[in-house]
Amino acid sequence: MDNRFEVAVSAGTMRSDSSAAVRFPHRWTPGGVTVEADFTGAHLLHLAAAGCVLNDIYREAESLGIDVSGVRVTAAGGFDTTTWQSTGIDYSVEVSSDASADKLAHLLEVVDQVAEIPQAIRAGASVRRASSC
Template sequence: MGDFDVVVGAGSLRDGGGGVSFPHRWTAEGVSVDAAFTGAHLLHLAAAGCVLNDVYREAERLGMSIRGVRVTASGGFDPDSWQSTGISYAVDIDSAAAPDAVDILLDVVDSVAEIPKAIRAGGTVERVS
């Protein structure tokens, strides 16, 4: 996708390979995370992790059964300023739900996911002493 890819997965779409695993509120086996440990990757990981969590949360709210979720997030940075050139993400969902229902779920998640909303809105970051 881009220069700073991250992949998070849970349930049937969890990667059991070389990534790191974290406990997860929505799945017993946890979440797999495949990402390098750089600031750029961590920014993208925050967006991907939020989307993954919100898929589970919103699916439960909508009464939709989810077997697994995988989110890949990526983006680049301007080499002079290190300003983000934007973040793109793709979501794979393993569910018996109809494709139209999954599309509705993804639209809802895109509108409510807190970290992507915060990144889209921008904000200040400052060091305090």
């Protein structure tokens, strides 16, 4: 059985107005970031990927000289609920900016290559319990 687990993170002019959204401070935006996600392990994995992409959009935009007024990243993926093996994560990005479509496409390509959490997930990692109480 495969279920979908979706999350959204947004900042700037694209912050969520939902009363269910959680708000966090953010180093690149004065109004902070909003997070829309259920608190399950599956959602948190997808939130890590989406949050990293959002952060890296601001970081890379600054280095490329692109002004960004807002970002929304949605990440979703499935899990086989009998084994809890991920069936993959897909993310989509909306960017509010006066930059040209070509510049924004380049920005998103750079981010897809450098975003640390998506890279780590793509590469795989072992997870071990380090200690017990």
